[in-house]
Amino acid sequence: MAVRRCKPPKGLIFHSDRGVQYAAVAFRERLESHGIQQSMSRKGDPYDNAVAENFFSCLKCELIHLKHYPTRASAQADVFAYLEAFYNTVRPHSALGWLSPSQFEASLLAPLAA
Template identity: 40%
Template sequence: GKVYCCGVLDTFSRRIVGWSIADHMRTDLVVDALQMALWRRHPDTGTIMHSDRGSQYTSWVFGQRLRSAGLLGSMGRVASSVDNTMMESFWSTMQRELLDTRSWDSRDQLASAIFEWIEAWYNPHRRHSGIGYSSPVDYEHAYHRRVTSQVA
């Protein structure tokens, strides 16, 4: 069977801050990923959440969750992935580095592999040219050290 994954990427650090895996593409898949991002980041009111125009993102439930969190929704043009390049790059990287490397015996096995790839490899170790060849976690730590040292 199929496994669907939704991710929320912080464009500052390229870190996946929310994600969800399911055997369907219904609205709760994207709402669950958004909820994880909200728990992890506690974004300021007015933070922009950009998405594509899939029915999950245009649903009343998703829009209501954005509004209740104080987030501003943003969507690109129909049939354009240009404004979603960072997220498209993430999916391409996951395809190349994980999904194309083998097959899985079950949805649960694949879901576990996706979890491990995001949380144990991509966020803490995978280097990105756009952030000085740092991993997302290292980039964020370095930023917070700089900010803290400037205040002190």
């Protein structure tokens, strides 16, 4: 969904933890088909992808571990709502100067619009 909506340029880097879903051949091929480079930290070394590791920790602590999902579809809908309505638009991030991702992106694009 994000690739269709944002149409990122080739060379985008996708940071993730070493979860089995991100190491799966189908997922890696999908990234490659969109010109997206994958980045995972080495086993036992979370520092290469500290921001991604922090994201997954926040997702689990702030949402996933607080609820029981009766179906995969309900979990997917809740994660989507969390990302779109809270994490990207409201939640401040220390790595972004305490701005939300949307605010940070807007600050990067503002000089281009002028």
